[in-house]
Amino acid sequence: MPRKPAYDRDALIAQARDLFWRQGWAGTSLKDLERALKLKxxxxxxxxxxxxxxxxxxxxxxxxxxxxxxxALARELGPLGALKTQPRLVVEAANAPAKACMLAKTYAELSAKNHDLAQLAATHLSRMKACFADLFRQAQAQGQIGGDHDPERLAARYQSDLLGLRLSAERGDVDARQIAADIAADLDRL
Amino acid sequence: MPRKPAYDRDALIAQARDLFWRQGWAGTSLKDLERALKLKxxxxxxxxxxxxxxxxxxxxxxxxxxxxxxxALARELGPLGALKTQPRLVVEAANAPAKACMLAKTYAELSAKNHDLAQLAATHLSRMKACFADLFRQAQAQGQIGGDHDPERLAARYQSDLLGLRLSAERGDVDARQIAADIAADLDRL
DNA sequence: TATATACTTGAGTGATCACTCAATAAAGCC
DNA sequence: GGCTTTATTGAGTGATCACTCAAGTATATA
Incomplete structure (x- = not known):
């Protein structure tokens, strides 16, 4: 009996993500969304x-x-390989809406007002950090990095470096590839 | 003949800076400013x-x-000492309006819209980077770090790490002191 | 084809945005 | 004390904000 929507909900969410990612929460108005998603x-x-x-x-x-x-990267290149490759991939992602991390941008924009979305972004950031920690743990178990490191600490530092890198990659006067290479090189000294 | 303003302009700018620093550009309304600066x-x-x-x-x-x-820090501790101390100072700044860098927050919020203030923030970020490069150059001249490093590259990486650190320091589930210590420790390996 | 069910439309809601301006108050110089 | 000059006040501006809703339209079932 009912009528089907004329839009693809998943595609709309992806479009909205790209817009929010680029322009932020306050920077994206409903008019912007209506125009981009072609929705009244x-x-x-x-x-x-x-x-x-x-x-x-x-x-x-x-x-x-x-x-x-x-x-997927870890399945292809192993845990350390994935961690070493990720910085370069992030910098070279040419068709991404922005270089900076959307979670970090959201948290930075909204945490001062205790907005629910800031808390949500923080939760996802923690999830990513746990993901990094897992990879460091696996790399350790496989003997790719020394056993005298705390995977959680390595993950926190790695995520922090990655957030800085991705912010730097938005700037015109910074060679983000060099920074990405240096971050990867540091992982070889573990 | 004229009448003097009842306010201290410098103090007002500092208050506005603190408010903007915490809440960002869009997040700070004129009502907020009028209330904080006690100005109609x-x-x-x-x-x-x-x-x-x-x-x-x-x-x-x-x-x-x-x-x-x-x-001032460099005059007190020397170039390398200043660079090694800065991360800890930034994390431990208890009465700062926010941990994250105001320049980075501004650039992240406004660069997508090509706002003039984003360009201004980028200029100041470059100024800071040049400052870091100078310190690395001095440290190199004094033999505190190896001569086979490019000071500009070191500065770009250092600033990137610092931006990441300061963003991380706003989160509740990250031990920013550890990250700061690790950043400082890396400088000893140069 | 008739009907029930949902999707689409777009003018319109009150609230808030950055900002203006005419009226009033106060301070320095004669 | 009178006059000039500037600061202060606060109601009010049009624009834009996120959002609503009643009317119109299309579709799947019976």
Whole structure:
């Protein structure tokens, strides 16, 4: 009996993610979204409920795909190989909406106001950090890095470096490839 | 003949800087500023012209004080000492409005829209990077680090690490002191 | 084909945005 | 004390914000 929506919900979430990723929460108005998603206000709210609800979906999509990409990389190159390759991949991602991490941008923009989305971004950042820690643990178990390191500490430092790298990669006067190479080189000294 | 303003302009700029630093550009409304600076709209615009003009003054104040602090630190501890101490100082700054770098936050928030303030933040970030490069050059000249390093490259990596550290320091589930210590330790291996 | 069910449309909601300006108050110089 | 000059005040500006809803339209089932 019912009528099917004319849009592809998954594709709309991906488009919204790209827009939010580039422009941030306050920087993306409903007019922007309506234009990009080709949705009138009524359809938008029928589909997603609110701007914040869609932002939450976009954050989740972003984090899920990030974790999936990293795990696929680890299956291909091994744990240390994945960790060493990730910085370069992030810098060279040519068709990404932005270089900087969407989770970090969201947290930086909204944490001062205790916005729910900041807490959500923080949760996803923790998930990513745990992912890094797992890879360091595996690398340790396989003897690729020394056993006298704390995987959690390595993961925190690695994530921090990656966040800095991705922020630097947005700037015109910084050679992010060099930084990525230096981060990877540091992993060889473990 | 004229009447003197009842406010201390320098103090107002510092207060505005703290507010903008914490809440960002879009996150700080004129109502917020009027409340914090205890200025009615008319006085505000007579004093500063616009929200953006005040933000620009705040950015400049932020960058100037940052450079001054670093140079003072270098006079006290020498170039390498300053570079090694800075990460810890940044993390331990208890009464700062935020841990993350205001220049980086501004650039991340506004660069997608090609806002003038993003360009201004980028300029100040370059200034800071040049400052770091100078310190690395001095450390090299004094034999504190090996001569086979490019000071510009070291500075870019160092600044990137620092930006990541300062972002990480805002999170509750990250031990930023450990990261700061690890960044400092890396400088000893140069 | 008739009907029930949902999707689409877009004008319109009150709230808040950055900002203006005419009226009022106060301070320095004669 | 009178006059000039500037600071302060706060109601008010149009624009934009996220969001609503009633009316119109299309589709799957009976």
């Amino acid at each position: 206000p009524g359809s938008f709210y029928a589909a997603f409920g609110s701007k914040d609800a869609l932002y939450a979906l976009a954050l989740e999509r972003y984090a899920d795909e990030g974790v999936a990409r990293l795990e | 709209p008319g006085s505000f615009y007579a004093a500063f012209g616009s929200k953006d003009a005040l933000y620009a003054l705040a950015l400049e104040r932020y960058a100037d004080e940052g450079v001054a602090r670093l140079e």
